[in-house]
Amino acid sequence: MTTAVDTGQKADLPPPAATVGAIGWLRENLFSSWGNTLLTVVAVYILYLAIPPLVEWAVMNATWTGNAAKDCRMPDGSAKEGACWIFIRAWFSGFMYGLYPYDLRWRVDLAAVIVLLMFAPLAIKRFPFKTHYGVAVILLAPVVAYVLFRGFIDFPPNDPLSNTHPWRVVETHKWGGLSLTLLIASVGIIASLPLGILLALGRRSHMPIVSTFCVLFIELWRAVPLITVLFMSSVMLPLFLSRPPTWPRWCAGACRPSPRASTRPRWRLASTTRA
Amino acid sequence: MAVHVSEAAGAPGTPIWLDARYRAIFFQIALLILVVGFGLFIFHNTYQNLQVRGIASGFGFLNTTAGFDIIQTMVPYSAESSYGQALLVSLLNTLLVAAIGVVLATIVGFVIGVARLSRNWLVARIAAVYIEVVRNIPLLLQIIFWYLVLGKSTPGPRQSIAIGSIFFLNNRGLYLPWPVLEEGFWVAPVALVAAVAGVVFMARWAKKRQEATGQQFPTISASLGLIFGLPLLALLAAGMPVHLDYPQLKGFNFQGGMVLIPELISLTFALVIYTGAFIGENVRAGIMAVSHGQTEAAYAIGLRPGPTLRLVIIPQAMRVIIPPLTSQYLNLTKNSSLATAIAYPDLVAVFAGTVLNQTGQAIECIAITMAVYLTTSLTTSIFMNWFNRKMALTER
Numbered sequence: 001m002t003t004a005v006d007t008g009q010k011a012d013l014p015p016p017a018a019t020v021g022a023i024g025w026l027r028e029n030l031f032s033s034w035g036n037t038l039l040t041v042v043a044v045y046i047l048y049l050a051i052p053p054l055v056e057w058a059v060m061n062a063t064w065t066g067n068a069a070k071d072c073r074m075p076d077g078s079a080k081e082g083a084c085w086i087f088i089r090a091w092f093s094g095f096m097y098g099l100y101p102y103d104l105r106w107r108v109d110l111a112a113v114i115v116l117l118m119f120a121p122l123a124i125k126r127f128p129f130k131t132h133y134g135v136a137v138i139l140l141a142p143v144v145a146y147v148l149f150r151g152f153i154d155f156p157p158n159d160p161l162s163n164t165h166p167w168r169v170v171e172t173h174k175w176g177g178l179s180l181t182l183l184i185a186s187v188g189i190i191a192s193l194p195l196g197i198l199l200a201l202g203r204r205s206h207m208p209i210v211s212t213f214c215v216l217f218i219e220l221w222r223a224v225p226l227i228t229v230l231f232m233s234s235v236m237l238p239l240f241l242s243r244p245p246t247w248p249r250w251c252a253g254a255c256r257p258s259p260r261a262s263t264r265p266r267w268r269l270a271s272t273t274r275a
Numbered sequence: 276m277a278v279h280v281s282e283a284a285g286a287p288g289t290p291i292w293l294d295a296r297y298r299a300i301f302f303q304i305a306l307l308i309l310v311v312g313f314g315l316f317i318f319h320n321t322y323q324n325l326q327v328r329g330i331a332s333g334f335g336f337l338n339t340t341a342g343f344d345i346i347q348t349m350v351p352y353s354a355e356s357s358y359g360q361a362l363l364v365s366l367l368n369t370l371l372v373a374a375i376g377v378v379l380a381t382i383v384g385f386v387i388g389v390a391r392l393s394r395n396w397l398v399a400r401i402a403a404v405y406i407e408v409v410r411n412i413p414l415l416l417q418i419i420f421w422y423l424v425l426g427k428s429t430p431g432p433r434q435s436i437a438i439g440s441i442f443f444l445n446n447r448g449l450y451l452p453w454p455v456l457e458e459g460f461w462v463a464p465v466a467l468v469a470a471v472a473g474v475v476f477m478a479r480w481a482k483k484r485q486e487a488t489g490q491q492f493p494t495i496s497a498s499l500g501l502i503f504g505l506p507l508l509a510l511l512a513a514g515m516p517v518h519l520d521y522p523q524l525k526g527f528n529f530q531g532g533m534v535l536i537p538e539l540i541s542l543t544f545a546l547v548i549y550t551g552a553f554i555g556e557n558v559r560a561g562i563m564a565v566s567h568g569q570t571e572a573a574y575a576i577g578l579r580p581g582p583t584l585r586l587v588i589i590p591q592a593m594r595v596i597i598p599p600l601t602s603q604y605l606n607l608t609k610n611s612s613l614a615t616a617i618a619y620p621d622l623v624a625v626f627a628g629t630v631l632n633q634t635g636q637a638i639e640c641i642a643i644t645m646a647v648y649l650t651t652s653l654t655t656s657i658f659m660n661w662f663n664r665k666m667a668l669t670e671r
Contacts, residue, residue: 029394029395029396029397030395030396030397032394036394036395039393039395039397039398040395040397040398043395043397043398043401044397046401047397047401206299207299207302207303208303209303209306209307210302210303210306213306213310219653220649222652223605223609223648223649223652223653223656224609224645224648224649224652225609225610225612225613225623225648226609226612227612227613227615227623228612228623228627228641228644228645228648231623231627231631231641231644232641232645235631235637235641236637236638236641238324239320239321239324239325239637239638240317240320240321241320
């Protein structure tokens with residue numbers, strides 16, 4: 001008998017089935033130990049408690065079709081189980097525009113389109129003078145939006161055009177909805193960044209009066225809640241200014257971006273820049 | 276810096292408008308004039324406006340009878356009490372929410388932060404979804420949401436949800452048993468003080484012994500035993516001079532015990548859920564900031580996993596966690612002012628709301644409210660900075 005010595009290389013054995021693929025993944029990430037398995041079971045139970053009722057409420061039992069409040073109710077008048085999504089559809093333009101006059105809502109849309117178009121060139125890679133253009137757009141966009149929101153022809157109240165003209169003035173207390181939120185947010189962000197940088201630099205300054213002033217400003221505004229600042233701008237600003245202004249009370253800070261919207265975020269940016 | 280120094284020294288021949296020293300003086304005087312001028316302008320306008328409207332300024336109104344009730348008071352208060360007392364009541368309400376919220380949010384935050392780092396995929400994902408959902412919805416919306424959920428899902432007093440006929444939840448709040456102190460209860464606080472003194476003494480002794488002999492002493496469990504056990508023993512020895520007052524349904528409502536109003540519950544819940552998510556991220560950042568080499572080094576010198584966590588990982592993670600934790604605590608306190616939205620009687624709702632509207636003393640009310648928050652925030656800040664210095668890495 002001759003003994004054959006096998007010198008040829010054999011193919012590698014495949015890895016154990018339990019360590020690869022879906023099963024391997026499960027073993028490693030969900031059932032690696034006793035404690036881990038227990039955690040998985042608890043987590044699955046929590047998901048079981050939360051998700052099926054949510055899906056049932058939001059999808060299965062929800063009312064999707066119809067156009068009036070009665071469509072969300074049973075014939076006998078009691079509320080149906082599940083979500084009433086037609087309410088969102090019916091109120092959608094209210095959510096977007098608030099009390100803005102119906103026939104002028106295209107102006108808000110136009111403002112959105114123009115602002116987006118103004119920002120669009122920034123997506124082009126080799127746009128000439130990109131930085132300068134960007135700064136200019138950032139400063140200009142809120143002004144454009146403001147002019148379009150407000151309109152620019154102020155008719156006396158008895159003029160018939162005061163209710164029909166496409167460019168008539170819409171007072172700030174009729175603005176609302178998501179469009180107003182976005183407008184205020186952008187104005188606040190744009191106004192607070194330079195102020196924040198200024199305050200941060202001022203705080204680091206070697207000039208004692210400048211740094212004291214910046215420290216006092218930052219520490220005062222960041223230590224009080226936003227809502228008291230809002231209250232302040234709504235009840236105290238009229239006292240601070242020489243003539244009582246005619247701003248509507250309900251939108252205390254909202255309709256006047258300059259005093260409120262910019263005061264708040266300043267310190268945060270200042271602290272961030274300093275850090 | 277060298278440039279700055281040579282400028283400050285004033286190189287010979289530098290014109291005065293280019294000399295940094297004079298420029299600094301000029302800019303500071305300009306700023307001072309601007310700020311003082313603005314202040315005078317506002318003061319002048321306000322003074323004139325107040326005169327025109329016939330509003331008397333001053334803090335005399337604090338002694339006037341308030342004439343309104345507050346739904347949650349921790350000190351005696353009635354409609355005959357003064358505005359000053361209303362201020363105290365509302366301040367205590369704010370501090371109550373802040374205190375409960377800070378404790379619970381810390382617990383939630385640490386649990387969520389650790390869960391997000393869990394090696395269990397499902398747990399980590401659930402924590403991540405929770406954090407992302409909660410952080411990105413405005414807190415005001417969440418407060419109103421939980422308030423409505425609590426209001427819609429709880430029955431009337433007669434159909435209360437009872438937990439072991441001790442706790443009752445209905446649309447008027449959560450009713451809990453509450454201890455009623457009897458004569459002779461003083462032994463418990465005395466025993467507690469003695470226990471704390473004993474713990475301090477024991478900790479020193481244990482540390483000294485470990486440094487001398489290397490033997491460890493179970494300080495933590497012994498301390499807990501002392502702090503809870505000693506007052507309990509004292510109470511038992513004095514014949515239990517305390518009993519629990521259970522809430523009982525009498526007529527249309529519950530009597531006895533303690534009630535947590537729905538506004539308090541939903542506000543605390545929303546604040547805890549919201550702030551807990553932020554604290555969770557801070558905790559995660561803190562733990563991830565400790566390099567894995569620290570764990571390996573600890574194992575290499577023979578520490579077990581428990582002591583490694585307690586003596587190596589946590590102290591280093593805390594250095595990273597504490598500063599952002601401070602600002603989360605301050606945020607929670609300030610955010611509790613959103614209580615106004617669900618009419619929880621906190622400082623802003625009562626003092627900057629009801630009192631301001633009744634008296635018309637806008638400047639005084641807002642100034643006091645802001646001063647209170649300023650004081651609270653700065654106090655918390657000072658305390659946490661002290662704590663942070665204590666925890667900071669001492670480099671030798």
